[in-house]
Amino acid sequence: MENYAVFQMPQTINYGRHAFKKLGEEAATRGKKALVVSDKVMDSLGYVKKGLDYLHEAGVEGAVYLGVESEPTDVYVDEAMKLFEQESCDLVISIGGGSCLDTAKTIAVLQTNGGYIGDYMGNQKIATKAAIPHIAVPTTAGTGSEATDVTVITNTSNDVKMMIKQPAFLPEVAIVDPLLTISSPKHVTAATGVDALSHAVEAYISKKAQPMTDMMALSAMELIVKNLQTAYQDGDDVDAREGMSLAALQAGVAFSNASVCLVHGMSRPIGAMFHVPHGYSNAMLLPAVLEYSKDYALERLADLGRFFSAEAENYSHKEAADFAVQSVKKLCLDLNIPNLQGWGIDKQEFDIAIPKMAKDALASGSPGNNPRVPTQAEVEELYRICYSYDFTTDVSTKESKVR
Numbered sequence: 001m002e003n004y005a006v007f008q009m010p011q012t013i014n015y016g017r018h019a020f021k022k023l024g025e026e027a028a029t030r031g032k033k034a035l036v037v038s039d040k041v042m043d044s045l046g047y048v049k050k051g052l053d054y055l056h057e058a059g060v061e062g063a064v065y066l067g068v069e070s071e072p073t074d075v076y077v078d079e080a081m082k083l084f085e086q087e088s089c090d091l092v093i094s095i096g097g098g099s100c101l102d103t104a105k106t107i108a109v110l111q112t113n114g115g116y117i118g119d120y121m122g123n124q125k126i127a128t129k130a131a132i133p134h135i136a137v138p139t140t141a142g143t144g145s146e147a148t149d150v151t152v153i154t155n156t157s158n159d160v161k162m163m164i165k166q167p168a169f170l171p172e173v174a175i176v177d178p179l180l181t182i183s184s185p186k187h188v189t190a191a192t193g194v195d196a197l198s199h200a201v202e203a204y205i206s207k208k209a210q211p212m213t214d215m216m217a218l219s220a221m222e223l224i225v226k227n228l229q230t231a232y233q234d235g236d237d238v239d240a241r242e243g244m245s246l247a248a249l250q251a252g253v254a255f256s257n258a259s260v261c262l263v264h265g266m267s268r269p270i271g272a273m274f275h276v277p278h279g280y281s282n283a284m285l286l287p288a289v290l291e292y293s294k295d296y297a298l299e300r301l302a303d304l305g306r307f308f309s310a311e312a313e314n315y316s317h318k319e320a321a322d323f324a325v326q327s328v329k330k331l332c333l334d335l336n337i338p339n340l341q342g343w344g345i346d347k348q349e350f351d352i353a354i355p356k357m358a359k360d361a362l363a364s365g366s367p368g369n370n371p372r373v374p375t376q377a378e379v380e381e382l383y384r385i386c387y388s389y390d391f392t393t394d395v396s397t398k399e400s401k402v403r
Helices: 019-028 040-044 047-057 074-086 098-113 117-123 186-205 211-233 238-258 262-274 278-296 298-308 310-314 317-334 347-363 376-387
Strands: 012-015 033-037 061-065 091-096 134-138 150-155 160-165 173-176
Touching (some): 012 238, 019 047, 019 134, 019 173, 033 074, 040 091, 047 091, 074 098, 074 117, 074 150, 091 098, 098 117, 098 150, 117 150, 117 160, 150 262, 160 262, 173 238, 186 238, 186 262, 211 298, 262 278, 262 347, 262 376, 278 298, 278 317, 298 310, 347 376
Parallel strands (some): 134 173
Antiparallel strands (some): 150 160
C-alpha cells in the first residue's frame, strides 16, 4: 500500500442466533427513551413489540415510527424527526431492512448537527458533532447498513437518491440476529442476497480496497456463494440464514471502508426514478457491469470465480473471471431476478431518463472507484444494455458491447 488506510465499524456488534435479546441491555447504557424506526410489516411480524418488550425489561421507554414504506425519503426523515422531538427521545433504534436503518441513521445525525439531509451531500456540510446513539437491528441479509457510515435518502423534490457517507452516520451498535431474517419472503431473500454480493464484489474490486476490507469481502463472497441459494429455496434453513446474515454484515463493513463502484452508482438513479427496490436494481445491473469491468479486474474476479467451483482453481485468471461473471448470471437466473424490462419499466420512459440517470450516477462518485471508469456515454449504453439484458448468454464467447 502506497498510503495508509482507515478502517471503521460499529463500536459494538452482537451477532448470531438470539442476539436480538441484547437490545434492552445495549439501549439501557445509552438512553432513557428510544424512538423505534420500523415499518408496518415488521410490526405485523411482532418484531417491533418484541423490541419494545426488551426495552421495557431494561427500564427503557419507547416510541414508535412505522412510516417507512419503501426506499427511504426525506419525508420519512422529517416525520420521524418530529416524533423524536415530541416524545423527548434520546436514542434511536432501527428494526427492519435498509430503508429503516438509513432513515434512523439520518435522524441520529440531524438531531445533533441540524440542517436538511441534502446539505450533507458531497460533504458540503460535515457532521462534526457526535450523533444520537443508534442501535441498528437488520431483519434482512443484504444492505449491511448496520455496519456502514453511509445513508441513502431520496430527495422527493427532484427524484435524486442522495448518497451521503460520513463517519457520524455509522451506527453505534449493530445487532445481527439471523432468526429475524427467516420471515423474509423468497423474493426479498433473493434481492437482498445479490445486494450483499454486489457490496462484497465492489468492495473487493474497488480502487479503494485495502487488506482489511479484502479479508471481509472475500469471506462475504464465499459465504454468499455457499448459502444464498439454500436460503432462497428453504427459508427455514437457519444455518444458511446465519451464513447470509454474517456475509451481509461483513460485506457492509467492507464496502463502508473500501466504497462501492459502478453498480451502485447506476443503481441509485433507477431506484429514485422508477422506484425499483435497491437490492433488485443492483441485481439487475451486476452481471452486465461485471462484464464491462472484467478485463480491468481479472485477478480479483478470478477469486470470485473460484468460490463458485473447485474446478476453477485450475483455470487461468481470465478463465476464472469469465466463469465468475457467468456464475453470477446463472445465480440471478436461479433467483428469478428480472431485467429492467421484465420488471415492467416502460422503455420509452426509461430511454428518456437515461441521460439524467447517467449524469446522476457519475455525480455520486461511486463509478470513479470502479476498476474501469466509464464516460457518460458508456454509462448511458450500459443502461440500454441492462434494460433487456439476457442472463443466459455466455460471456466467454463474446466481448463487452460497451466500447
